[in-house]
Amino acid sequence: MTTSPQTEVTPVRFGVVVFPGSNCDADSYDAVRSFAGADARYLWHKDTEVEELDCIILPGGFSYGDYLRCGAIARFSPIMNSVKRFADGGGLVIGICNGFQILLEAGMLPGAMHQNEGLKFVCKQVHLRVENNETPFTAGYEPGQVIAVPIAHHEGNYFIDETGLAELEANGQVVVRYCDEQGETTPASNPNGSLGNIAGVCNRERNVFGLMPHPERVCDEIVGGTDGRAVFESMISAVAGKAAASR
């Protein structure tokens, strides 16, 4: 009799970093834990141990009160050295809203944020077009798929110089763009003045992703949508797929 070894399914382990002033940490934690194949734990910003994790989430909020510039102080938190090392080793890191701003300030993603063009804090549902689904964060979407995800920020006006922009475009690092319901990237569908309607970018290696919209807030019908689920599903599949391949 042959026994096929029952492959043990270990959950994909997420760490959610909590900075002083983070306020989307619980949403991210709950979103992750709504997936059968995933588990989450919080990481305090003074922690340095990230070893046993597969994915790290830098959540939204107002770390360090947004003093000086959004994310400028958080990038010096002790945990950020570990997050950098983790990313350098190929671990998946996603920064949402303030988390995106921190990744930019830390130089882990290219570009910078400044104030929204309209000078106002914008809190509303927007549409995004998935520009690149060949990333561990968006593989669960169709190319060009239009999804509805909320934004809530005051400094989401993405900027990068011309050379940087050309590189982003050439490498497929623009992952999501603001668009209208039909998927057209019009000036009217750009909520904050971001260059090229850019809502989210990844690094060249595609294991670090930052976006201003909040996929973790649309992971359950009860809160108005599920269009964000595929971000976490994609991450879980990417990690689980890699684990299966190495067995």
Place this chain on the structure above:
Amino acid sequence: MKAKVYITPKAGILDPQGLTIERSLPALGFEGVSNVRVGKYIELELPDGEAAGAAVDEMCHKLLANPIIEDFEFELVTE
């Protein structure tokens, strides 16, 4: 000594605050004002010494300003 650090949005970068101020000045009768740029002014004290200038420059690059979108200049004042 004291360092006075001036941080402004880089030339060519849209400055929504500056633009809004610029648009409201004519309402007060100030015509012809252009290129309003809003930045930050930071004052700090540090030990006297030859290395002070280099230290402030490094502070600006690493923390006080974001060189992707901001320019900075500073002066050192000995009191």
